[in-house]
Amino acid sequence: MKILGVEHIGIAVKELDECIEKFENALDLKCEGREAIEASGVEVAFFGCGSSKIELVTPAGTESPISSFLSKRGNAIHHICLRVEGIDEWLAFLKEKGIELIDTVPREGASGKRVAFISPRSMCNILIELSEDKP
Ligand code: ZN
Numbered sequence: 001m002k003i004l005g006v007e008h009i010g011i012a013v014k015e016l017d018e019c020i021e022k023f024e025n026a027l028d029l030k031c032e033g034r035e036a037i038e039a040s041g042v043e044v045a046f047f048g049c050g051s052s053k054i055e056l057v058t059p060a061g062t063e064s065p066i067s068s069f070l071s072k073r074g075n076a077i078h079h080i081c082l083r084v085e086g087i088d089e090w091l092a093f094l095k096e097k098g099i100e101l102i103d104t105v106p107r108e109g110a111s112g113k114r115v116a117f118i119s120p121r122s123m124c125n126i127l128i129e130l131s132e133d134k135p
Helices: 016-027 065-073 087-096
Strands: 002-012 031-037 042-049 052-059 076-085 114-118 128-132
Antiparallel strands (some): 114 128
């Protein structure tokens, strides 16, 4: 059970195409892929950024949980994702500490990774995602 690093920083955006173009042209980052994640109601685009990534997240459909975030805050940093080893043990450990979890069991994230979100209510209003690579 270890934190291995920052997997990615998630940024909520309204105009995915426009933002992809901006990140590619202004920062010379390469979009490494786009993916609709039905379980989360979002579409994401990833950019490699050294040993970490930047993830642009936009709502897929009208009932996406990210829609209300965007209407309140506009384009903004949405979450920090930590790459972990032993995500199931992490969730049990956090639960035991009384930390509120959005996902009590991991769900499927981008690239088939196992991910789980910790409630911002328990983390100083910061949304934290845990991610474990496929074995
Ligand atoms: Zn993420």
